[in-house]
Amino acid sequence: MDNIILCGFMGCGKSTVGKLIAKKTGSGFVDMDAYIEEKAGMKVSQIFDKLGEDGFRDMEHEACRELSVKKGLVIASGGGAFTFERNTEVFRGKDLIVLLDVPLDVIRYRLRNDKVRPLLQRPDRDRAMSELYEKRLPLYRSAADLSVTGANNPSKTACEVIEAVKKFRQRSGVMD
Numbered sequence: 001m002d003n004i005i006l007c008g009f010m011g012c013g014k015s016t017v018g019k020l021i022a023k024k025t026g027s028g029f030v031d032m033d034a035y036i037e038e039k040a041g042m043k044v045s046q047i048f049d050k051l052g053e054d055g056f057r058d059m060e061h062e063a064c065r066e067l068s069v070k071k072g073l074v075i076a077s078g079g080g081a082f083t084f085e086r087n088t089e090v091f092r093g094k095d096l097i098v099l100l101d102v103p104l105d106v107i108r109y110r111l112r113n114d115k116v117r118p119l120l121q122r123p124d125r126d127r128a129m130s131e132l133y134e135k136r137l138p139l140y141r142s143a144a145d146l147s148v149t150g151a152n153n154p155s156k157t158a159c160e161v162i163e164a165v166k167k168f169r170q171r172s173g174v175m176d
């Protein structure tokens with residue numbers, strides 16, 4: 001069975017919804033950031049501090065390569081993972097990439113108190129977030145096989161993803 005990979009902007013609910021999908025379908029769950037943190041023995045914010053964003057992106061790419069050879073997992077990617085073609089290429093055609101599409105105002109509200117995401121710790125957070133969101137949305141859309149709105153409650157979103165994946169697999173002749 002191929003993996004289901006959730007992609008989308010920070011705060012779109014990839015980890016929360018991913019865990020619920022895994023629970024509802026009896027699959028394993030991997031949070032890509034947690035996977036990177038465990039391998040590195042450091043938090044994402046420490047990796048950014050010590051090695052810079054480029055260092056983190058290399059680790060993220062390595063994690064994509066390692067996770068893509070596994071099967072039957074639900075994977076919550078980091079918000080930047082599918083903005084790099086090299087990561088999309090690793091999964092494309094093999095695993096199912098699902099975008100959790102959430103409007104910017106909902107994201108902004110959810111992340112209003114965030115103190116851990118390195119890309120948001122800046123005085124002009126609102127402007128930076130809008131620019132990043134506009135730049136990234138088309139990249140997520142072109143990477144994803146499927147898109148589901150993630151603005152509802154997580155359990156409902158998880159059910160919608162499961163349903164959309166089922167239909168997609170039926171259409172492509174892949175059995176559960």
Ligand code: S3P
Pocket residue numbers: 008009010011014033044077078079080081117118119
């Ligand atoms: C990032 C998103 C984060 C994490 C890192 C970079 C990004 O993951 O990978 O801080 O570039 O959007 P979440 O989407 O889980 O917050």
